[in-house]
Amino acid sequence: MSLMNRRDALKSMVLMMGGTMVGANVILTGCAPEYQVEGLDFTEKDIAYMDEIGEAIIPATDTPGAKAAGIGTFMAMMVKETYNKEQQETFIAGLNSLHKDFKAENDTDFMDASVEERTAFLNQLKQKAKADFGEEGNKELAYINMFRDLTVLGYFTSEIGATEALRYVETPGKYDPCLEYKKGDKAWAI
Amino acid sequence: MANQSYDAIVVGSGISGGWAAKELTEKGMKVLLLERGPMVEHVKDYKNATKAPWEIPHRGRRTIELIENHPVLRRDYVLNELNLDWWAHEEDSPYVEKKPFNWFRGYQVGGRSLLWGRQSYRWADEDFEANLKQGIAVDWPIRYKDLEPWYSYVEKFAGIAGNKDNLEILPDGEFMPPMPLNCVEEDVAKRVNSKFNGSRAMIHARVANITQPLPGRAGCQYRNKCSLGCPFGGYFSTQASTYPAALATGNLTLRPWSIVNKIVYDKDTQKATGVEVLDGETNETIVYDAKIVFLCASALNSTAILMRSATEIWPEGLGSSSGELGHNVMDHHFRLGANGTVEGYEDKYYFGRRPGGFYIPRYRNLKGEERDYVRGFGYQGAASRSGWSRSVAELDFGASMKAELSEPGPWSIGMTAFGEILPYHENTVKLSKTEKDKWGMYVLEMDAEIKDNEKKMRVDMMNDAAEMLEAAGVKNVTTYDNGYTFGQGIHEMGTARMGRDPKSSVLNGNNQVWDAKNVFVTDGAAMTSAAAQNPSLTYMAMTARAAAFAVDELKKGNL
Numbered sequence: 001m002s003l004m005n006r007r008d009a010l011k012s013m014v015l016m017m018g019g020t021m022v023g024a025n026v027i028l029t030g031c032a033p034e035y036q037v038e039g040l041d042f043t044e045k046d047i048a049y050m051d052e053i054g055e056a057i058i059p060a061t062d063t064p065g066a067k068a069a070g071i072g073t074f075m076a077m078m079v080k081e082t083y084n085k086e087q088q089e090t091f092i093a094g095l096n097s098l099h100k101d102f103k104a105e106n107d108t109d110f111m112d113a114s115v116e117e118r119t120a121f122l123n124q125l126k127q128k129a130k131a132d133f134g135e136e137g138n139k140e141l142a143y144i145n146m147f148r149d150l151t152v153l154g155y156f157t158s159e160i161g162a163t164e165a166l167r168y169v170e171t172p173g174k175y176d177p178c179l180e181y182k183k184g185d186k187a188w189a190i
Numbered sequence: 191m192a193n194q195s196y197d198a199i200v201v202g203s204g205i206s207g208g209w210a211a212k213e214l215t216e217k218g219m220k221v222l223l224l225e226r227g228p229m230v231e232h233v234k235d236y237k238n239a240t241k242a243p244w245e246i247p248h249r250g251r252r253t254i255e256l257i258e259n260h261p262v263l264r265r266d267y268v269l270n271e272l273n274l275d276w277w278a279h280e281e282d283s284p285y286v287e288k289k290p291f292n293w294f295r296g297y298q299v300g301g302r303s304l305l306w307g308r309q310s311y312r313w314a315d316e317d318f319e320a321n322l323k324q325g326i327a328v329d330w331p332i333r334y335k336d337l338e339p340w341y342s343y344v345e346k347f348a349g350i351a352g353n354k355d356n357l358e359i360l361p362d363g364e365f366m367p368p369m370p371l372n373c374v375e376e377d378v379a380k381r382v383n384s385k386f387n388g389s390r391a392m393i394h395a396r397v398a399n400i401t402q403p404l405p406g407r408a409g410c411q412y413r414n415k416c417s418l419g420c421p422f423g424g425y426f427s428t429q430a431s432t433y434p435a436a437l438a439t440g441n442l443t444l445r446p447w448s449i450v451n452k453i454v455y456d457k458d459t460q461k462a463t464g465v466e467v468l469d470g471e472t473n474e475t476i477v478y479d480a481k482i483v484f485l486c487a488s489a490l491n492s493t494a495i496l497m498r499s500a501t502e503i504w505p506e507g508l509g510s511s512s513g514e515l516g517h518n519v520m521d522h523h524f525r526l527g528a529n530g531t532v533e534g535y536e537d538k539y540y541f542g543r544r545p546g547g548f549y550i551p552r553y554r555n556l557k558g559e560e561r562d563y564v565r566g567f568g569y570q571g572a573a574s575r576s577g578w579s580r581s582v583a584e585l586d587f588g589a590s591m592k593a594e595l596s597e598p599g600p601w602s603i604g605m606t607a608f609g610e611i612l613p614y615h616e617n618t619v620k621l622s623k624t625e626k627d628k629w630g631m632y633v634l635e636m637d638a639e640i641k642d643n644e645k646k647m648r649v650d651m652m653n654d655a656a657e658m659l660e661a662a663g664v665k666n667v668t669t670y671d672n673g674y675t676f677g678q679g680i681h682e683m684g685t686a687r688m689g690r691d692p693k694s695s696v697l698n699g700n701n702q703v704w705d706a707k708n709v710f711v712t713d714g715a716a717m718t719s720a721a722a723q724n725p726s727l728t729y730m731a732m733t734a735r736a737a738a739f740a741v742d743e744l745k746k747g748n749l
Contacts (some may be wrong), residue, residue, distance in 0.1 A: 058591070063596075075360075078248065078251070082248055082251050082254060111620060117583065118590040126586075130583075152578060152595065153578070154249070156248045156595065157244055159244045166578065168242070168243075170413070172542035172543060173372065174541070175369055175541065176411045176541040177373065178372060178376075179706065181536070183597070186596050187578065187597055187598040188577070
């Protein structure tokens with residue numbers, strides 16, 4: 001039985017017995033309740049966690065990273081408003097399994113690790129999914145693609161991303177059909 | 191109290207209605223312009239036109255709520271958070287699909303002139319003669335030479351950017367300088383033109399975006415946000431073009447929220463005396479009188495109005511004596527073609543967001559060629575460098591991916607075919623006997639489909655695209671067919687066709703309803719065949735021509 005299922009079973013049992021939910025986590029871990037994203041009512045802690053996931057995908061370099069662009073808040077909003085129920089469940093389960101797996105592998109809480117460690121872990125997950133299931137990845141790791149998709153979308157359409165990582169020109173005023181381009185020149189934001 | 195009276199009533203304020211209002215008012219007529227939806231004021235009501243990407247809540251993606259509330263609009267790109275107000279809501283204005291039909295309408299002042307694709311091509315002799323030559327449907331009562339001066343007239347006012355290409359199948363017009371092809375398009379065009387010895391031509395798209403200023407219009411700023419309304423008057427719309435001109439005459443009264451229920455017909459004079467309007471906000475019924483009526487309510491809605499009119503004489507409506515009212519629905523079928531990647535231009539880029547690209551006019555079934563279908567198709571396409579949204583599966587997350595996506599990606603080029611649909615008598619719209627809209631009016635029931643000719647054409651439409659790209663050295667060429675649903679081209683045509691005989695057509699060669707000479711239909715409803723070109727420029731020319739004729743006839747005492 002997986003941890004999730006055990007937790008659910010315990011929750012039901014506690015509820016059936018008229019007990020309180022507080023007890024369940026203590027029974028499971030034997031000490032402090034383990035961090036868990038409970039659903040779509042994201043807490044500040046959840047937003048901070050998603051900020052760091054985004055930052056691991058698009059970190060600050062010579063330009064600010066995804067966290068500075070408010071990626072956690074963006075992800076929360078997009079998951080709530082543009083994801084269907086199944087996608088929402090995949091995303092939430094993904095947040096929780098990333099957190100659990102990171103700790104199991106690194107013996108450190110995701111939030112206490114460095115950006116480099118987090119990035120490396122996400123890449124390792126992605127590589128494993130690809131090796132096991134090909135380019136499409138498997139269903140369990142679909143959440144990695146969700147993290148990537150929302151981070152890339154949210155970052156490059158944010159004011160920071162569009163105006164610092166890219167070149168944003170609201171009103172070009174002309175069309176030049178053939179410009180010289182040299183490697184390193186930034187792309188147009190839109 | 192006597193009804194308010196005008197010289198002319200124009201029903202609908204989109205591309206055709208705007209032109210009718212301008213032409214009639216400029217000729218001194220007092221005109222009432224009726225629009226079924228709300229006012230959209232130029233500039234002021236373009237609420238998303240100048241927003242930055244980060245000011246768009248979901249960055250253009252659809253919310254679950256948006257999808258659930260729009261079961262019809264969600265079938266295509268039209269459903270998005272940026273211009274939702276300008277697409278008619280299917281809950282208020284439903285329709286019945288006896289066969290699948292995507293009907294995307296614009297119910298506001300300006301209609302779909304705010305939203306259109308702006309590709310503007312003349313028809314050729316070939317297009318007007320095809321029905322006669324092939325014995326299909328009925329002959330057009332007009333030829334290219336009848337519309338030629340009117341094409342010139344409307345092009346000069348609307349402002350069309352294009353290149354003179356000297357092609358028989360796509361006559362040149364009165365053009366402003368074209369929007370240039372970028373370096374990849376330029377080279378691909380050269381190769382296509384030479385590989386096919388000039389029998390196929392890749393040319394500049396001809397668009398109703400102005401590359402030089404016109405009165406009151408600064409011109410295109412290369413923002414490519416046309417469908418949000420252009421504060422610079424960069425493209426032709428009722429708001430930017432025909433409405434201000436009509437208003438300036440002092441002869442125009444615009445009445446939004448005016449849903450025309452029917453044309454009031456007098457059987458003694460065999461003419462219309464005006465229209466009956468239902469106020470969309472108050473549900474009040476008002477009758478306006480006029481000497482002439484121009485129906486420009488968009489193809490299928492103009493026909494619906496005719497169907498609701500003079501039913502005491504013709505149960506199927508005004509213009510139904512021919513048996514053709516509501517028949518011969520057409521559109522352009524599309525959503526297939528090819529794309530590929532282009533190598534060797536990594537040191538080239540462009541500046542500005544051009545609202546156009548290239549065009550390949552029809553080349554099939556011309557000069558004696560006989561495919562296993564009749565008529566033909568054209569292509570619209572463009573080349574560009576991909577941006578941050580490209581997929582780079584091999585790239586690891588982190589600084590390297592960020593750096594990569596901050597730079598432009600590889601060049602790609604793609605094209606989509608737009609094919610002619612034949613006028614089939616059995617492709618129809620009719621009024622439902624049971625279903626009503628929010629205002630209690632019976633809605634339209636759609637019963638149309640593409641047939642063998644279109645399906646065979648689609649094979650060429652897809653494969654020819656790949657053939658041309660490959661001939662031009664484009665790499666990784668892949669074809670696609672995303673499927674087509676009738677109406678999806680948003681080029682509804684037919685249902686009140688022009689013809690030479692009142693027994694087989696609804697309108698004569700001057701767009702007059704045979705059964706009521708002072709009623710003119712000059713939108714897509716009038717089309718006798720569809721050609722492969724985008725139709726709006728032809729509506730403009732047809733409307734201006736009919737307006738001149740109508741005023742002339744009125745002065746002669748013939749109406």
